Amino acid sequence: MNEKSTLAIIDKHGPCSQDKAIESPSHDEILRQDQARADSIHSMLSRSSNIPKTKLQSKPGISPGAGKYQVSVGFGSPKTQLSLVFDVVSQLTWIQCQPCAGYCYDQNDPIFDPSKSSSYTYVSCPTGICNRVSSQGMRQGCSSSSICLYGDTKSNTTYSIGYLSKETLTLTSSGVFQGFLFGCGQRNNLITDGGAAGILGLGRGWFSLVSQTANTYHKVFSYCLPSKAGSNGYLNFGDANLPSSIKFTPMSSSFDGTRYYGLDMVDIGVGGERLSIDRSVFSNSGTIIDSASLITRLPPAAYKRVRQAFLAKMTRYPTAPAMEPLGTCFDFSGYSSVSIPTITMYFDGGVEMPIDARGILYFNKVSQVCVAISHTEDDNDVAIVGNFQQKGYEIVYDDANGRIGFAPGRCG
Structure with missing residues (x-):
């Protein structure tokens, strides 16, 4: 039962x-x-x-x-x-x-x-x-x-x-x-x-x-x-009444035998366009998902591409000083509304995870609003999918079948 x-x-x-x-x-x-x-x-x-x-x-x-x-x-x-x-x-x-x-x-x-x-x-x-x-x-x-x-x-x-x-x-x-x-x-x-x-x-x-x-x-x-x-x-x-909209990606075998839930990230998209980052950038470090880490941390090469693509679509807004470890920041003073590009994470098995709009920007003050993504110190440091980017999703951990699922729109 x-x-x-x-x-x-x-x-x-x-x-x-x-x-x-x-x-x-x-x-x-x-x-x-x-x-x-x-x-x-x-x-x-x-x-x-x-x-x-x-x-x-x-x-x-x-x-x-x-x-x-x-x-x-x-x-x-x-x-x-x-x-x-x-x-x-x-x-x-x-x-x-x-x-x-x-x-x-x-x-x-x-x-x-x-x-x-x-x-x-x-x-x-x-x-x-x-x-x-x-x-x-x-x-x-x-x-x-x-x-x-x-x-x-x-x-x-x-x-x-x-x-x-x-x-x-x-x-x-x-x-x-x-x-x-x-x-x-x-x-x-x-x-x-x-x-x-x-x-x-x-x-x-x-x-x-x-x-x-x-x-x-x-x-x-x-x-x-x-x-x-x-x-x-x-x-x-429990596995009763899981959402029908869930999309599963296989857990990464790289983390078998550890306490970690690993994912195979394969690419990232900004503003609806995939960046076509070499898959080895992610496979060299590996990726885990964490409930208690706040921001997502990417390998430096992947973060650089995301930052460049995001800045290219935000040229109308002045940049702001970094808020360590967040390095892509903007000054929205004087703007009653802003338009920001989407960010999507792509995982093995054809699974796409568009980040909810509430999980993209970290607000310190109106003159310092930063993309809530940072980079690891080294290319070999594991990437971490943080809880800020998990907003708006039901995250399903199915360790028996070696998979992790994402179901959008289930959270208030």
């Missing part, structure tokens, strides 16, 4: 955010965090192994990525409702847990107390499950009381270290999973600005929520991100 569960997506700085006292970060800070996330992804992928190992100790620092979008899920019996950043680049779900023996950052929800849950258990070591920790690219250890320890680190400044545990996870009233494996973090850092309690890991891998719920949801999930303040977003689990 096909099952489907739906969670509301909360923009941490939108009107549905739990904490109205949180001040939205500046544009410079948002872009700085996004650059840090891209840097950490590139660092992880550039190492010799596909999934790097991490140290079981670190220091508090700045989180890579703005981690903007959150969902609320329940942990324990009785359940404690927690807001988590959902992340398709992370496979392990982790939350901050009492007694916070090392370090816990500030969060909006009360920190989860496993001693108050009748369904909480920890994973012992040595066991087969504990041994999976190191095989999935995390640091594995064993406490003096024979409890399995994990260390999940995206970089040396974003991490969770604690006890590998099992608990009842409640997604919806019909989506309840007993014995869900997760990280009960004792030393953590995740500066999300929105006070999230941890990460909901939707990446590929043995510990991923996608893998752990495969019997119910068949390794399929999708989301629509809020396109503007006050609009709705949702995260769906």
